[in-house]
Amino acid sequence: MxxxxxxGPVGEAGTGSIYDLGYRGYDGPRFGRLTVLLSLLxxxxxxxxxxxxxxxxxxxxxxLLILNAVPAMLAVGISAFLNQAGGSEVLEQGMPIRHDTYxxxxxxxVMLFCAAQAPELFGRDQRYGVxxxxxxxxxxxxDYALARTGGLYxxxxxxxxxxxxxxxxxxxxxxxxxxxxxxxxxxxxxRYLVVSLIGSAVFAGVSSVVxxxxxxxxxxxxxxxxxFIVPPIVVGIIAALSVPDIAxxxxxxxxxxxxxxxxxxxxxxxxxxxxxxxVATLPGWVYVMTALGYVAGSLAIVIRRxxxxxx
Amino acid sequence: xxxxxxxxxxxxxxGGVTALDDLTVELEPxxxxxxxxxxxxxxTLLRILLxxxxxxxxxxxxxxxxVRTQGTALRRxxxxxxxxxxxxxxxxxxxxxxxxxxxxxxxxSAARERAADVLRHVGLYEERYRPMGAxxxxxxxxxxxxQALVHDPRxxxxxxxxxxxDPAGRDEMLALVKRTGTExxxxxxxxxxxxxxxxRVCDHLVAVDGGRLIxxxxxxxxxxxxxxxxxxxxxxxxxxxxxLMAAGVDAVADGRTVLIHLEDERPFDLVRDTVxxxxxxxxxxxxxxRGLEELFQ
Numbered sequence: 001m002x003x004x005x006x007x008g009p010v011g012e013a014g015t016g017s018i019y020d021l022g023y024r025g026y027d028g029p030r031f032g033r034l035t036v037l038l039s040l041l042x043x044x045x046x047x048x049x050x051x052x053x054x055x056x057x058x059x060x061x062x063x064l065l066i067l068n069a070v071p072a073m074l075a076v077g078i079s080a081f082l083n084q085a086g087g088s089e090v091l092e093q094g095m096p097i098r099h100d101t102y103x104x105x106x107x108x109x110v111m112l113f114c115a116a117q118a119p120e121l122f123g124r125d126q127r128y129g130v131x132x133x134x135x136x137x138x139x140x141x142x143d144y145a146l147a148r149t150g151g152l153y154x155x156x157x158x159x160x161x162x163x164x165x166x167x168x169x170x171x172x173x174x175x176x177x178x179x180x181x182x183x184x185x186x187x188x189x190x191r192y193l194v195v196s197l198i199g200s201a202v203f204a205g206v207s208s209v210v211x212x213x214x215x216x217x218x219x220x221x222x223x224x225x226x227x228f229i230v231p232p233i234v235v236g237i238i239a240a241l242s243v244p245d246i247a248x249x250x251x252x253x254x255x256x257x258x259x260x261x262x263x264x265x266x267x268x269x270x271x272x273x274x275x276x277x278x279v280a281t282l283p284g285w286v287y288v289m290t291a292l293g294y295v296a297g298s299l300a301i302v303i304r305r306x307x308x309x310x311x
Numbered sequence: 312x313x314x315x316x317x318x319x320x321x322x323x324x325x326g327g328v329t330a331l332d333d334l335t336v337e338l339e340p341x342x343x344x345x346x347x348x349x350x351x352x353x354x355t356l357l358r359i360l361l362x363x364x365x366x367x368x369x370x371x372x373x374x375x376x377x378v379r380t381q382g383t384a385l386r387r388x389x390x391x392x393x394x395x396x397x398x399x400x401x402x403x404x405x406x407x408x409x410x411x412x413x414x415x416x417x418x419x420s421a422a423r424e425r426a427a428d429v430l431r432h433v434g435l436y437e438e439r440y441r442p443m444g445a446x447x448x449x450x451x452x453x454x455x456x457x458q459a460l461v462h463d464p465r466x467x468x469x470x471x472x473x474x475x476x477d478p479a480g481r482d483e484m485l486a487l488v489k490r491t492g493t494e495x496x497x498x499x500x501x502x503x504x505x506x507x508x509x510x511r512v513c514d515h516l517v518a519v520d521g522g523r524l525i526x527x528x529x530x531x532x533x534x535x536x537x538x539x540x541x542x543x544x545x546x547x548x549x550x551x552x553x554x555l556m557a558a559g560v561d562a563v564a565d566g567r568t569v570l571i572h573l574e575d576e577r578p579f580d581l582v583r584d585t586v587x588x589x590x591x592x593x594x595x596x597x598x599x600x601r602g603l604e605e606l607f608q
Contacts, residue, residue, distance in 0.1 A: 023432060023495040026425060026463035030387055030416040039413050052406060129397040133458060136361045136391040137414045138383055311363060 030138075037143045044151020048117045060116040065159050068109035071097045072163035076170030083174055099192045100267035102163055103199055104260055110199070111228045111256065113159050114152075114207035119220035121148050122211035132311040141306040145212070149302055153204035160196040164188075191266050198291050199259040203228075205298025206255045212305045228256045248281050252290045261287030312375050313337045314466065314498050315360060320369035322355050322522075330355040332522040333369070338500075342492035344513035344530070345502040352522040353502035354394060357468045360500075361391055374465060387416055390459030390497075394470040397455065400444025404430055404454045407443065408461050415462035422461075429457045433487060449480040456487060460497075467491060467499045473508060485512050539599035540571040542582055545592035554585045567594075 031039075049065075050057030075097035097105065125131050134144050168185050175181025207224050214220035231254030239247035251257045264270065265284025270277040315338040322331040330352045345353050358364040360373050362382030371378045376385035398407065405426055412422035430439045433453040438446065443454060452472060459467055472488060473481040489512040492499040503509045509516070510530060518525040544551060544567060552564035558581055561572040571578050586593050 023490075024428060025495075026417070026421065028421050029418060030462075031418065032416065033383060036414055036416055039419075043410065043413075053401060057401075124399055128399040129393070129395050130399060132363060132391070132393045132395070133397050133411060134414055135363055136389070136393075137386055137411070137462075138416045139414055140383060 033138055033140065033143055036138045037147045040139065040144065040147035041150045041154070044121050044148050045154050047120055048152055048155035050120075057120075061113065061155070064109050064113040064116065065162065068106050068113070068159050069163045069166060071106060072102070072166040072170075076166060076174070079170060079174050096272050097167075099164060099167060099188050100263070101270060101272055102167070102192070103160075103195055103263045104270055106163070107199070107256060107259065110156060110159055110203055111225065113156060114203050114228075115221045115224040117155060118152055118204075118207035118211035118224060119214070119217045121152050122208060123215045123217050123220055126212075126215035126309070127217075131309065135311055142303050145303045145306040146299075148212075149204060149208045149299060152208055153201060156200040156204050157196060160200050161192075164192040164196065195259075195263050195266055198262050198288065198295075201295045202255050202259050202291050202298075205295045205302075209298050209301045209305075212302050231255070232257055252282075252286070255294055258287055258290050258294065262291050314340045315343075315371070315373050315500070317356075317360075317371040318369055320356070320359065320371050321367050322352075322359060322364065323367045330522050331359070331366070334519070334522065334524050335369075336517060336524055336527050338515065338517070338527070340498040341515050342489065342513045343498070343500045344509035344516045345500055345519065346506050346509050346516060347504065347519040347525075349504055351504075351519045353504075353519060354470055355522075356519070357391070357470055357500070357502060360468060361386060361389060387462070388465045390462065390464035390467045392455045392459040392467070392469045392472060394474060394502075396451070398443045398446075398451055401442050403441060404435055404439040404443055404446075404450075404457070408454065408458050411458040412461040417462055425461050425463070426457075429461045430454070432460070433457045434483070448475040449477070449483075452476060452480070452484060453487075456484070460491065460495075464497060467497055469499065469501045471503055472501060473503065473505070481508065488512050540573050540578060540582070540596065541599050542569040542571065542586070542596050543567055543594035544569070544586070545594060547589060547591040550589055551585060551591055554589060555581065558585070570599075573598075 046052055049061045050059075075095060078095065125134065131144075135141055139147070168188065171185045172178050172181040175184065206227060210223045210227055211220050214223055232251075235247050235250050235254055235257065238250060251261070261282065261284070265287050315336070317337075318335050320331050320334040321329070323329050332352075334352075334356070345356065347353050355364065359366050359371055360378060362378045362385060365379070373385055374388055376382075378385065405423075408430060409422045409426035412425050413419060417425060427439075430453075433456050435450060435453055435457070438450060443451065446454070452475070456469070456472060459469070469488065473484050476484060485508060488499060488501055491497050492512070501509060501513065513530055515528070516530050517527045542551065546567070548564040548567050548569050552562045552569045555562035555569070555571065555578070560578050560581060563570050571582065582596060
């Protein structure tokens with residue numbers, strides 16, 4: 001009998017024993033850039049909700065997702081209650097929580113979601129030096145920027161669309177018969193889709209720019225909050241100093257006001273509790289074009305950031 | 312087709328630092344050591360070969376792909392272990408290496424399987440389910456090697472893989488590098504400033520200094536043997552030296568090492584027999600080579 005064939009390397013018994021499992025190559029499929037980009041986008045979406053990262057990482061995103069939807073749940077609940085109690089049409093007409101008011105009422109939660117989660121997607125890889133590992137793989141730097149920004153966008157879209165879906169489902173189920181309710185609700189869908197798609201894109205774009213240039217989490221959070229709340233204050237001060245025409249144009253420098261303007265362009269002046277707030281004082285298309293400009297500009301800046309960052 | 316070919320490769324950083332200066336070299340598959348002092352341009356060269364960095368002038372190809380224009384295709388078959396920290400502390404090694412496999416183009420299920428395989432290879436078991444923030448330096452270096460291997464590359468670029476490791480950790484890392492090159496059939500380029508280390512695993516050596524190529528040649532031609540045999544024993548070096556002297560061999564005890572002047576083949580058998588007779592705990596016998604340090608003098 002000869003000795004059994006050696007399994008591991010000869011003469012490495014000392015350190016080799018624990019590694020002696022044989023190396024297997026990989027002959028399976030290897031995807032190209034597009035597939036990898038979409039995988040990273042999906043991964044980013046999961047990271048935006050803290051999925052795969054322990055319990056604490058999920059608290060902020062899910063809390064804000066729910067907080068943003070609470071008014072819609074309340075509105076549906078109150079409507080249902082009023083219907084049960086005999087259908088007080090008058091009160092229902094006065095309900096302030098509607099598709100057309102929703103963005104203006106709750107955009108603070110969307111902003112906080114951006115401030116909490118954009119640094120997760122953009123800061124961590126820079127802080128922990130992971131970028132060289134991405135860029136030494138199939139993805140290009142542009143792919144990485146697109147995937148991260150896209151993931152954040154879809155995450156915000158979920159936040160902004162969920163309450164509208166709740167309102168729609170509530171309206172359909174609460175109607176005298178679902179068919180009429182559906183027919184009544186259908187025209188609302190494209191409107192809130194436009195506001196959500198554009199509003200989320202502006203918020204995602206602007207937060208991505210800030211977060212990609214600010215690896216430190218604390219600074220990043222503060223800077224994102226600042227970029228959404230400081231410009232309106234400045235514009236308000238200028239308006240108070242009685243140059244309203246300048247203020248009206250300057251409003252375009254404030255991303256949150258531009259989205260309010262888009263909302264106005266879709267729904268007309270904001271009506272809450274019998275009062276009308278004409279936030280959109282420029283023609284509607286100006287706000288829509290400005291919003292799209294924000295989105296394109298943000299993407300360009302984020303891409304530039306990753307093209308030039310040294311790794 | 313050479314594994315790596317560079318032609319007049321030059322990299323100047325803004326601010327006037329020249330990291331690579333007209334470097335032309337052709338390398339065949341094997342374990343290639345890239346040696347040079349800190350700042351000699353090793354890391355810059357590796358990054359250019361990956362397409363992470365644009366050269367200022369000159370050209371380079373890896374596995375037949377042009378690094379400037381075919382970066383994506385090339386990077387599919389190259390694994391890179393950077394020198395710097397690159398592990399997020401709140402992620403587990405399994406998740407992290409699996410993700411890196413996916414960014415290399417592997418499908419999700421294959422990525423998970425390969426991650427588990429490769430982590431076992433580098434010697435990480437139960438720890439791989441724990442967040443990496445709690446890992447020792449040795450474990451972190453293993454994860455860094457694992458993520459470079461996970462997509463079964465044809466070429467591995469390792470930047471100072473033994474950085475921060477204790478002597479035992481260094482030995483294990485070098486053994487892993489050696490196995491990767493010899494058994495897995497993956498070509499390896501190891502950058503290191505520690506010449507003594509690199510000579511233990513490489514079969515080809517590229518020496519750079521100040522961004523210039525000093526020499527590229529098979530290891531054997533770098534380190535011609537000197538006529539010295541070093542015998543390491545745990546104890547009894549003095550007794551061994553005395554016994555060898557008595558047998559007519561020129562031997563000197565130096566701590567735990569006995570240095571023997573070699574004139575012919577005769578001392579080899581004599582050392583073996585004498586050690587056995589005296590019952591000494593033998594650690595190793597090696598022929599002393601001319602130190603690589605002389606290269607840079």
